[in-house]
Amino acid sequence: MKIQFIILCSVAVLISCGGEIKKPVEVTETVLDDSTQMAKLLANDSITNQKTFVACKNDSLDELACLIAGIDKGDSAIVLNRFFKSKEFRKFSMALSNRWIKYDTIKYQKLVSFQDEVIKKNVETKKTLFYPFSGPDILYAQTFFPEADQYIMMGLEPVGTLPIYDEEKIEPDSMGNYYSAVNTSLHAILKFSFFRTASMKEDLRNEEEDGTVHLLLLFLKRMGNDICSAKPITVDSLGAISYYKSFPALKKKGGINKGVEIVFTTKDKVAKKLYYYSLNLADGGLKYNKGMAKYLNGIGEVNTYLKGASYLMHKDYFSAIKNVILDKSSNVVQDDSGIAFKYFLENGKFDYSFYGDYIKPIPMFKEFYQADLDSMYKLKGAKEIGFGIGYNFKDKRSNLMFAKRKSY
Numbered sequence: 001m002k003i004q005f006i007i008l009c010s011v012a013v014l015i016s017c018g019g020e021i022k023k024p025v026e027v028t029e030t031v032l033d034d035s036t037q038m039a040k041l042l043a044n045d046s047i048t049n050q051k052t053f054v055a056c057k058n059d060s061l062d063e064l065a066c067l068i069a070g071i072d073k074g075d076s077a078i079v080l081n082r083f084f085k086s087k088e089f090r091k092f093s094m095a096l097s098n099r100w101i102k103y104d105t106i107k108y109q110k111l112v113s114f115q116d117e118v119i120k121k122n123v124e125t126k127k128t129l130f131y132p133f134s135g136p137d138i139l140y141a142q143t144f145f146p147e148a149d150q151y152i153m154m155g156l157e158p159v160g161t162l163p164i165y166d167e168e169k170i171e172p173d174s175m176g177n178y179y180s181a182v183n184t185s186l187h188a189i190l191k192f193s194f195f196r197t198a199s200m201k202e203d204l205r206n207e208e209e210d211g212t213v214h215l216l217l218l219f220l221k222r223m224g225n226d227i228c229s230a231k232p233i234t235v236d237s238l239g240a241i242s243y244y245k246s247f248p249a250l251k252k253k254g255g256i257n258k259g260v261e262i263v264f265t266t267k268d269k270v271a272k273k274l275y276y277y278s279l280n281l282a283d284g285g286l287k288y289n290k291g292m293a294k295y296l297n298g299i300g301e302v303n304t305y306l307k308g309a310s311y312l313m314h315k316d317y318f319s320a321i322k323n324v325i326l327d328k329s330s331n332v333v334q335d336d337s338g339i340a341f342k343y344f345l346e347n348g349k350f351d352y353s354f355y356g357d358y359i360k361p362i363p364m365f366k367e368f369y370q371a372d373l374d375s376m377y378k379l380k381g382a383k384e385i386g387f388g389i390g391y392n393f394k395d396k397r398s399n400l401m402f403a404k405r406k407s408y
Contacts, residue, residue, distance in 0.1 A: 123333060160212060162247050228263040234255070326343065350404060
């Protein structure tokens with residue numbers, strides 16, 4: 001059974017708390033079907049039109065994110081009270097919460113410590129964190145780069161639609177398939193630290209969980225953020241962001257550069273933005289994508305993070321995105337699956353520091369062994385990471401390289 005929830009509201013509500021709109025949008029009336037009560041609740045949230053980008057929270061959208069994340073709102077729930085009280089949700093919430101506690105204990109706290117003791121001291125903060133080939137991995141992006149104001153993430157995975165809530169037609173205990181789909185899609189990232197591309201292709205293209213927006217909201221809530229807004233977007237031929245009328249409409253739209261903009265507020269009451277774009281980053285995909293080329297040219301100075309990138313930028317036909325990173329990045333933090341080390345050497349504009357242990361790639365990627373990187377690890381030495389990350393996901397087998405742009 002396909003789960004359909006309605007969290008559709010007017011465009012005015014969707015765009016009210018994200019700062020200035022880069023391009024005028026035609027406000028189109030959204031058909032609400034039988035969800036008038038939901039729409040009123042959304043419209044009455046404590047969000048007002050603002051010219052400045054400030055901390056905010058959309059109570060109804062945040063409540064939906066809690067449902068996706070298995071965070072029990074109990075009697076404080078406004079709209080989805082019956083769903084939080086359902087047997088299926090309580091089963092899902094208990095299982096996911098136990099899973100998250102285990103992840104927090106075994107791994108997450110080590111990531112936080114590494115950020116505080118290593119990344120924070122060695123990587124200068126930049127407004128924008130660029131994370132191509134990310135899938136929905138805001139988990140590592142925000143953990144390693146918590147000071148960024150905005151996160152630009154890209155991958156092949158579709159954006160998807162916000163779960164649609166129709167109180168009269170959907171029974172809370174009928175949502176078992178949806179909860180099961182969410183649980184399944186978390187397996188690789190929590191166990192191995194990366195999303196498997198093949199698994200994501202299947203996990204995020206089903207009827208229940210149809211794209212990255214589900215996991216983006218889940219991770220943001222599990223890390224303690226409040227959700228302000230989630231807006232369907234595209235990048236037009238001029239490289240400007242256009243806001244779309246609804247997620248279902250975006251899903252049906254043809255073309256490229258479909259995305260989502262999520263505004264959220266951290267535990268420290270700092271407002272931030274997350275952009276995720278679904279597109280092909282190979283040269284063949286970007287060659288005719290003039291709008292995205294202009295968008296990338298205008299992102300300014302960034303820090304870039306690369307993990308579990310399938311060694312794609314070791315290949316000649318991913319040169320365009322590789323050159324964007326080398327041209328725009330003040331710092332690149334990556335495992336060996338990111339940009340091949342030879343391209344950094346050819347560029348000649350970076351200094352390096354190394355962490356962990358460089359060993360041969362896993363058998364699937366054995367052809368991408370880098371003798372020059374191996375030699376550099378042995379020559380310069382490397383400091384311990386203290387946890388596993390990337391395809392060689394066990395400690396003492398994982399590696400990270402920090403590439404810092406030289407000052408001239």
